[in-house]
Amino acid sequence: MTTSKNRREFLRQLSVYTMGMGILPGVLAACGGAGGSKETGADTAAAAGLAAGGAPFFKISLAEWSLHRALFAGEMTNLDFPAKAKNEFGIDAVEYVNQFFKDKAKDKTYLAELKQRCDDNGVHSVLIMCDGEGEMGDQDAKKRMQAVENHYKWVEAAAFLGCHAIRVNAAGEGKPEDVAKAVVESLSKLSEFAQPHNISVIVENHGGVSSNGEWLANVMKTVNLANCGTLPDFGNFCLNRTKPESNTPEGWAKTRCLEEYDRYKGVQELMPFAKGVSAKTYDFDANGNCVETDYNRMMQIVKDAGYTGHIGIEYEGQQLPEEEGIRKTKELLLKFS
Template sequence: MGTGIAAIVASPAILPLFSCDGQQTKADDGKDELFFKISLAEWSLNRAIFSGQLDHLDFPRYAKEKFGINAVEYVNQFFKDKAEDQAYLKEMKSRCDDQGMTSVLIMCDLEGDLGDADVIGRKQAVENHYKWVEAAQFLGCHAIRVNAAGQGTADDVAQRATESLRELASFAQDYGISVVVENHGGYSSNGAWLSKVMRDVGVPNCGTLPDIGNFCVRRSEPLEQTIEAYLATECLEEYDRYKGTEELLPFAKGVSAKTYDFDEQGNESSIDYGRILNLVKDAGFTGYLGIEYEGHNLPADEGIAKTKAMLERLGREMT
């Protein structure tokens, strides 16, 4: 999610909801034609949800009726004060079940740095995620997505994040939940760094969520703490996305299929998704590719639809 600055960069608004038959295509179930399954990351619709145009509770229905997608990835910011609200969680689950949808994971942000240099702050960050583990289990998700952020040298942050992830994964294991780390800016967008952290954590329910678009390891500083200022930042140093994806895939429990814009042939214009899907297939990954459209030239609905069409087309070509 995002470009390494969680919860800041917004995507274009959705188009009005048009009714359609909501039929699942063969490509959606991932069994007959594709080697992977398709889900929709809620962040793709962040501007519409933040603005109130789309209610978080309606996200599963919208994903199915508008795009024929039957699996969703939630973002905790859209129900940040509801993690322990059983009535609200029951309503979420009911709406998802009513549509025959699968809840895949919860993307968790703004709960502290798991690589925090301060021992107390780091402990608090770990404990802040406990409620999301419990919510994920209740909703039927298989994982929560966290961030391995912190201050200090690469080695120092890696050591602290490793300890925190191991502790959080131990808690999550009792709930049957996995803890997955996204390459989400800073050290975590260095594939070699994050893959080493995964090896050092060394527990089966801690893995990665490779985000194909999030390999910027160093950005310019925003002039102020606003969305516009963050949008104006530039990537000053980028890790090779194909190398990074390959390094993270052995630990992957999901993949974020990030897109920004498309050429006339319907391909993502800045990312070679044919190459990406080859890496995914070669790694033996058959789970969910979560559509995460973050472009600004198309309405969010159109960007999501184009991403789905591209993944289905390229996936069929590889079958």
């Protein structure tokens, strides 16, 4: 996705200018998951959608970022998300984005309402994607530990909602080896905090050095904790990109990738640690295939890894309405069993 925005990079830029929230997903994002996660329940839509061939080898979930335009426009709220996923798309598992309920992590009344809406609609909460809480690879030890502690509330919120994980970013400035050392320390501390809550800490390839599959896989090997893993995203493998014209969604949409990591190699490297997978789409051809990613090839990589957990739909295209993009991504996924 050479013309899309990077959620982590955009948020980091926005924080510099104290513009609040606004994180745009990566131009070449690839979020992943592993079959050994705490996920439960089958995706009824996926099972019903395969008219011939039976249920797929995975379960389908919906990433909230697929509806970011509607959310930012105030056309819906985070509380509306579970019912919309189930009633409009036939999807019974959801992946939240923390910026859409940023001030509610410790609000038990709000979280109870969200959980009730899930229960009322037969929807399962899968994970919370966390951004804007500081950089896990910050070279300043004090800032780094503050970033770790900033995620504690999301671990607790995820546990309350019945999620199996929170998604974090392995961001940081400096030499790759120095960032890796800092990220290992942060992930180890956060994973140890999350373990009694039965929550996994999973890292997405989300721009910069984290989009280097080999680098992130080595981080996972070093951390070596059962509840720390990856969230491979099929598209976000941009290592270096042009600066945006402005710190707005429109500005980031016009950026382009200068250096890209091979997405198929990257997903293959991250799948051994995956506790979730993100099916990123932007545009489709006349046959309903994703233009940017060969889904036949990518889904075979996921299947060969023995993954049977949730694959989250994350549509980020601009050409189609969000609802249509979600449906097309779901139809694409249901081709694979």
